[in-house]
Amino acid sequence: MSFLSYQTLKKFLFKLDPETAHTLAGLGLRMAAHCPPLQKCLTRHYFVTDKSLEQTIFGRNFKNPVGLGAGFDKNGQYITAMPTMGFGFTEIGTVTPKPQEGNPKPRLFRLIDINSIQNAMGFNNKGSYYMLQRLKKITFFDYPIGINIGKNKVTPENEALEDYEKLFKAFKDYGDYVVINISSPNTPGLRDLQNESFIKAIFAMGKEITTKPILLKIAPDMTAEDAITLCNTAVEAGADGIIATNTTIDYALTDSPYKKDFGGMSGAILTDKSYELFKAIGKELYGKTLLISVGGIDSAEEAYKRIKAGASLVQVYSMLVYRGPVLIKEINEGIIRLLKKDGYTHINEAIGADWK
């Protein structure tokens, strides 16, 4: 599939309502994963690997540093198709203990004029049992996978820990890392759990249950000072990494006539905000824990900025919708080019270069 053909496909997909388009794209991915010659051909075209990009993280080989952000593959249905889009790893979920419908539709919108997305999905997913069955089926597949976990909407905040306990237990033998998601804006009260006592309690509990690395994903809608305090608390409590950031509820960021004051916004609208917060976190936490940057990454230059600010890995979601898999190829090839330009032979030399 060439860049042009994704643009053609996009013309068709963008005529559909965004959720239908997402379901269709998912179907296409599953088909590709079930057709070895097609899978081989797409992977050869889009999947970039080079010695300078390869890293061992959490004891696992990451062939390139660009992953798919959580929320695209909520049920772990497309994992084996991810290399066909060029991703070096994928984060599935958010998965909740019980299946849930999510918020009423429509709940997903394109802000086409500003290359952004607005969503109020609310963790629509088939639940942990379903995802577990998916993971059991693909144990042959050698590919880094993160599992992003969240509480059910009906679970009151004071019982949230029990939901996370169920999820740590369910997935303790699967995936390569677990992400605690308490930063989605679409589950009422969830972001309130981004506090010291909850962070301490959840990491203490998680560490008792699983030996998998546990990461915290944070929201962009807080001051740098608060974010650093939160991340430091998480690291002291045993966090193996930080993912920054989730979507933003800063509706003042745009006066796009299409925006609505609900849900979370992502894509180009989030690029600067996410970078600024990530940079502040990187300055304090680079070297103390693994950092993953996500939020409006739309080019190799943007990804490289995050790497220099301390990101070992980056993730993309919204701009994949606008640009297609060619973007992932461009980012990886661009990172190789930018490493060379700076006189580096390996990505490790660039990670955190701003603070060395």
Ligand SMILES: Cc1cc2nc3c(=O)[nH]c(=O)nc-3n(C[C@H](O)[C@H](O)[C@H](O)COP(=O)(O)O)c2cc1C
């Ligand atoms: C439609 C949609 C659904 C999302 N669902 C989740 C989710 O279930 N869990 C999560 O941690 N992040 C979720 N996200 C946030 C992304 O993983 C990412 O953090 C955010 O969109 C910023 O990256 P981007 O600008 O590259 O999209 C979702 C984003 C979008 C657009």
